[in-house]
Amino acid sequence: MTGQERLGEFVDRVEECWTRLGMEPAVRRRLVVDLETDLVEAHAAGAAADELVRTNVVTFAVELAEANGVLLRGSRQERPTLQGVVETAILGGLAGAIASWFAILTGPIGTVLYDHLETVGAAIALVLTGAVVLASMGAAVRWRFRYVRGSTRLAVTTAALALGGGAVGLTLAVVYAHRTDFSDDIGTIFIETTLVAAFCGLAIVAGQKALGSRARSRP
Numbered sequence: 376m377t378g379q380e381r382l383g384e385f386v387d388r389v390e391e392c393w394t395r396l397g398m399e400p401a402v403r404r405r406l407v408v409d410l411e412t413d414l415v416e417a418h419a420a421g422a423a424a425d426e427l428v429r430t431n432v433v434t435f436a437v438e439l440a441e442a443n444g445v446l447l448r449g450s451r452q453e454r455p456t457l458q459g460v461v462e463t464a465i466l467g468g469l470a471g472a473i474a475s476w477f478a479i480l481t482g483p484i485g486t487v488l489y490d491h492l493e494t495v496g497a498a499i500a501l502v503l504t505g506a507v508v509l510a511s512m513g514a515a516v517r518w519r520f521r522y523v524r525g526s527t528r529l530a531v532t533t534a535a536l537a538l539g540g541g542a543v544g545l546t547l548a549v550v551y552a553h554r555t556d557f558s559d560d561i562g563t564i565f566i567e568t569t570l571v572a573a574f575c576g577l578a579i580v581a582g583q584k585a586l587g588s589r590a591r592s593r594p
Contacts, residue, residue, distance in 0.1 A: 512537050
């Protein structure tokens with residue numbers, strides 16, 4: 376693909392974002408022409424096409440529109456706060472846990488696991504659920520703050536912190552479950568779930584604060 380083709384493809388993707396976010400056709404055409412002109416001139420001046428288009432398309436489209444005073448539907452760039460990140464991660468994790476357990480209990484994978492429940496079935500179910508929960512946490516954070524630069528890094532960091540906190544919470548939950556003789560009482564299950572969720576949240580808060588302090592201390 377030539378440099379001109381790369382630039383054209385990039386402009387098409389930006390225009391698609393503007394269309395999806397409700398930009399008026401007349402305004403969109405004007406900004407597309409301006410963007411094409413700027414990219415062609417920069418490329419002609421010696422800038423590499425790869426460098427010109429090496430950016431997040433959605434973020435670029437939103438920032439360019441806002442720089443031109445154009446308000447897009449749903450383009451408000453919500454800045455991530457500790458409370459927002461924790462709430463989003465926990466809700467995403469709960470949704471992932473419910474979905475994964477429903478799939479295990481009702482799908483064919485559940486039959487296979489139950490056949491080996493006394494050996495490895497329970498461990499496999501736990502690992503699968505944990506993986507889905509962490510992925511759901513990261514995906515929820517990434518989606519909520521998708522217009523913010525660095526949202527992917529924030530999502531990955533959040534999931535990694537939740538993994539550490541969840542491991543501690545899960546250990547305590549298993550100890551509690553052992554003391555209750557692994558009761559399936561709804562109250563017991565609620566306490567175990569709360570332990571895991573609480574330690575996930577604490578780990579995210581502590582980790583994000585530590586990372587924020589480190590970033591501010593850099594010269």
